[in-house]
Amino acid sequence: MTEAVGVIGLGAMGRGMAGSLRRAGYGVHVFDVRPEAVQAFVAEGGTACASPAEMAQRCEVIVSVLVNAAQTEEVLFGPSGAAAGMKPGSLFVMCSTVDPNWSVALEARLAERGLLYLDAPISGGAAKAASGQMTMMTAGRAEAYAKAGGMLDAMAAKVYKLGDRAGNGSxxxxxxxxxxxxxxxxxxxxxxxxxxxxxxxxxxxxxxxxxxxxxxxxxxxxxxxxxxxxxxxxxxxxxxxxxxxxxxxxxxxxxxxxxxxxxxxxxxxxxxxxxxxxxxxxxxxxxxxxxxxxxx
Incomplete structure (x- = not known):
């Protein structure tokens, strides 16, 4: 079976990252508040999810590419959030630019639920995201990197590992x-x-x-x-x-x-x-x- 991965947020960067994962052979499930963005990706071979909660049922790795911490909180812990439905041992990859202290706290909150976390902000622009040539600045536990497997390298040409706990990536x-x-x-x-x-x-x-x-x-x-x-x-x-x-x-x-x-x-x-x-x-x-x- 094709390994499933979820991408939340199909903006300038997330759309390209989802495409890079699909080209690498992953089964990419997507969610965005804009239905037209989801349907455009589905037309290229992706799978739509009606909510982050539905994505949590289908994918053990979810990549979040949102504007800020507030949006990330909503897709994780909101009424249709992913966190409640993610299986223990699943991985949440956070690619937004956020307060480093917030990222540290999020790692702890997810750990309480038995979930893994990567602090993984991105850089490079839409064109590099679309070609899989962007940069990821990551930090997290060894188990989180192991769960990610080759997904990080599928999305980015440079994946920097900056620490064994969240914070330094941000x-x-x-x-x-x-x-x-x-x-x-x-x-x-x-x-x-x-x-x-x-x-x-x-x-x-x-x-x-x-x-x-x-x-x-x-x-x-x-x-x-x-x-x-x-x-x-x-x-x-x-x-x-x-x-x-x-x-x-x-x-x-x-x-x-x-x-x-x-x-x-x-x-x-x-x-x-x-x-x-x-x-x-x-x-x-x-x-x-x-x-x-x-x-x-």
Whole structure:
């Protein structure tokens, strides 16, 4: 029989991860609050579940790819949650960006039910998720890794094992998000200055992407700005949340993060101006006195 695995959340990353598992030969069961997302995957050979509880009856490994801790709580412990129906020894793989302390506590809560847990945030974007080339930052007990088998490698090109208990996966992810958020904010600031000074935006992009000032985020996100396309692959509000988690973690140990704090305020400003659901490159819209490419 084909080994069954469940994927909850068919957004930009989860959809690609489910596809990678299916290509690797797993029987992939899916759930999402959007029926159209589920049906699109079913058309490619997946199996629909009406709820996380139904998935728990069918799969001993469930991969959760949701926005935040609140959504994860709901799919585990809500009225139709998976936790109550998961068989002892089953594994829950949590891929969201969350407070590391929350992840530690979740491992303990699931252990009380006889369930295994992997703290396994992800990075790389939708394209790398779709091709199985993303990165996973994982931490958990040896039994959890054993239960996962080859599933992690089916979803990711790089699977980092960062500890034998939950927590370090989420800590490394929020440090990654500190850099990602600061780099996007800095890229937007640089492009905005170029526009303000009358530099040709396409020429600026060409020069920077071939010079020492380049970053992956500049190259990727400023291409969205040049196209005038703010369709959200990762939204402004994601960085409001993630940089907030970064600052909360540092505040607990009274550790200063001046650049992260400034970037967080920029994303907050963009969100407050109505751009929260746009692509995170829309943080450039906080700068005054510039005309963006594609603006009407």
């Amino acid at each position: 800590k490394v992810k929020i440090i990654n998000q500190l850099l990602a958020g600061v780099h996007i904010a800095a890229a937007a600031e640089a492009m905005a200055l170029g526009l303000r000074e009358g530099v040709d935006a396409n020429a600026l992009y060409e020069v920077i992407t071939n010079s020492a000032g380049n970053s992956w985020m500049f190259e990727n996100r400023m291409a969205h700005v040049l196209a005038g396309d703010y369709t959200p692959l990762s939204a402004v509000d994601i960085f409001v949340k993630d940089l907030g988690l970064v600052l909360d973690t540092a505040r607990a140990s009274k550790f200063p993060l001046p650049l992260a704090s400034t970037a967080h305020q920029m994303f907050m400003q963009a969100s407050s101006a109505g751009h929260g659901r746009e692509d995170d490159s829309a943080v450039i819209k906080v700068f005054p006195g510039i005309t963006l490419p594609g603006a009407k």
